[in-house]
Amino acid sequence: MSELIHLAEEPTPDLLEEEEDLFPVSPEGEGPIPVVLLALDQGKFDAERSLDELAALAEANGMQAVATVTQKRSTPEAATMLGEGKVAEARLVCLNVGAQAAIFDGELTGSQLRNLSAALQVEVIDRTMLILEIFRSRATTNEGKLQTELALLRYRLPRLQGLGEVLSRQGGGGGGGAGARRGAGETKLELDRRHIRRRVETLENRLAEMEKRRGETRRARRKSGVPVVALVGYTNVGKSSLMNALCGAEIFEADMLFATLDPTARRLTLPSGLNVVLVDTVGFVSRLPHHLVDAFKSTLEEAAFADVLVRVADASDPAAAEQLSVTDEVLDELGCGEIPRLTVYNKCDKVGAVPFDPSILLTSARTGRGLDDLVARLDSILSARVRRIEVLLPYGKLALADILRTRGNVLTEEYRPDGVYYAATARIDDLHHFEPYFLEQVPAPADPE
Numbered sequence: 001m002s003e004l005i006h007l008a009e010e011p012t013p014d015l016l017e018e019e020e021d022l023f024p025v026s027p028e029g030e031g032p033i034p035v036v037l038l039a040l041d042q043g044k045f046d047a048e049r050s051l052d053e054l055a056a057l058a059e060a061n062g063m064q065a066v067a068t069v070t071q072k073r074s075t076p077e078a079a080t081m082l083g084e085g086k087v088a089e090a091r092l093v094c095l096n097v098g099a100q101a102a103i104f105d106g107e108l109t110g111s112q113l114r115n116l117s118a119a120l121q122v123e124v125i126d127r128t129m130l131i132l133e134i135f136r137s138r139a140t141t142n143e144g145k146l147q148t149e150l151a152l153l154r155y156r157l158p159r160l161q162g163l164g165e166v167l168s169r170q171g172g173g174g175g176g177g178a179g180a181r182r183g184a185g186e187t188k189l190e191l192d193r194r195h196i197r198r199r200v201e202t203l204e205n206r207l208a209e210m211e212k213r214r215g216e217t218r219r220a221r222r223k224s225g226v227p228v229v230a231l232v233g234y235t236n237v238g239k240s241s242l243m244n245a246l247c248g249a250e251i252f253e254a255d256m257l258f259a260t261l262d263p264t265a266r267r268l269t270l271p272s273g274l275n276v277v278l279v280d281t282v283g284f285v286s287r288l289p290h291h292l293v294d295a296f297k298s299t300l301e302e303a304a305f306a307d308v309l310v311r312v313a314d315a316s317d318p319a320a321a322e323q324l325s326v327t328d329e330v331l332d333e334l335g336c337g338e339i340p341r342l343t344v345y346n347k348c349d350k351v352g353a354v355p356f357d358p359s360i361l362l363t364s365a366r367t368g369r370g371l372d373d374l375v376a377r378l379d380s381i382l383s384a385r386v387r388r389i390e391v392l393l394p395y396g397k398l399a400l401a402d403i404l405r406t407r408g409n410v411l412t413e414e415y416r417p418d419g420v421y422y423a424a425t426a427r428i429d430d431l432h433h434f435e436p437y438f439l440e441q442v443p444a445p446a447d448p449e
């Protein structure tokens with residue numbers, strides 16, 4: 001990830017410096033924050049796996065799940081989700097393990113957050129807030145940072161009253177000392193609300209500008225005709241590693257058209273000579289609520305505009321199949337239904353011989369296994385769009401060489417007395433430009449588009 005280039009990262013000092021501790025933060029030099037996980041098992045999804053994932057999410061955020069309190073119950077208690085007895089039990093557990101916060105495995109309303117927090121005497125956050133915080137802390141681009149902050153603020157606004165301690169700290173603007181507990185009075189609340197609304201507005205304006213520019217880059221890319229391959233999938237399956245392994249040191253910097261605004265796009269030349277842009281995307285997580293998918297839409301739109309989607313799964317993860325279906329759900333939501341998909345089980349170095357479906361590719365970004373197969377498959381999906389040609393362009397027609405360079409790929413260039421010889425790949429829809437200058441009879445395209 002760190003290898004990816006960050007061109008055109010323009011500074012937004014006033015926006016980015018204002019980062020605040022929206023979350024329980026581990027005091028410096030101390031270990032992870034001990035937290036208790038809370039869950040209500042209504043039989044709607046695999047609660048145990050969801051809790052494992054929540055524990056991993058907490059860990060990713062510098063917290064350690066030291067205990068879990070689960071209640072099986074078909075209807076939630078309106079005020080606290082968990083029943084009265086369970087809440088009392090959770091209070092004892094929090095006390096016993098010295099928990100500093102509790103994380104509910106689901107979404108809570110403002111009043112539920114407030115009630116639970118009062119009952120448990122620790123900060124309470126929910127799964128969505130945790131996911132948003134992780135997205136925010138991992139965001140590497142300015143746009144990603146602003147997007148995730150916006151999503152977090154939008155989520156918090158209606159829940160403001162429930163966030164006593166966390167918000168008091170935030171409202172303190174970093175001053176006032178960590179222990180200074182502000183009264184959660186109306187005035188403070190109003191101030192917080194106004195502060196957040198103003199910030200939301202600033203972020204929205206800023207993002208609208210960025211999105212406009214992103215659209216322009218994307219249009220330029222489309223116009224240039226270079227196909228886009230997007231790596232999509234669950235978080236941590238190895239998308240960025242695959243991108244690095246595939247593109248090696250060939251950092252996408254020469255072609256300013258793509259490099260300017262997009263720090264996660266690189267050029268990849270397929271064996272047929274076809275140049276493609278490989279795009280890395282943000283990882284998915286299960287039960288990412290709809291309005292959050294919305295918030296990340298502009299980032300994920302890279303996938304929606306791709307020519308091929310590579311769905312990446314972690315071969316060593318027993319939940320790989322489910323994670324792929326989560327990925328598909330998000331893709332469908334983005335309107336990617338029509339785009340050809342290729343499925344890759346990465347990290348195959350971590351597993352033995354797994355009898356996977358032969359249509360699924362096994363790769364390892366670590367050992368390089370399967371990468372040749374992957375590019376060959378991309379080639380076979382995309383190369384229907386290109387042909388190898390040999391032409392002799394008269395000196396008066398050298399402008400045509402630009403089409404080869406930008407939309408195709410020049411393999412050989414030779415200056416001869418009667419013109420310049422090119423062996424190259426050209427897009428099928430560009431062939432008509434070159435017809436008069438072919439040195440070899442080019443077979444008619446098998447599949448006219």
Ligand SMILES: Nc1nc2c(ncn2[C@@H]2O[C@H](COP(=O)(O)OP(=O)(O)OP(=O)(O)O)[C@@H](O)[C@H]2O)c(=O)[nH]1
Nearest residue numbers: 234235236237238239240241282283347364365366
């Ligand atoms: N053993 C093994 N580890 C891998 C492989 N590919 C990636 N990893 C490791 O898996 C972890 C996640 O890799 P990333 O490339 O960051 O995953 P990602 O899909 O980009 O994750 P997000 O950006 O969070 O969506 C890293 O620690 C990698 O070193 C692989 O083929 N084999």
Ligand SMILES: [Mg+2]
Nearest residue numbers: 001239240281
């Ligand atoms: Mg990544």
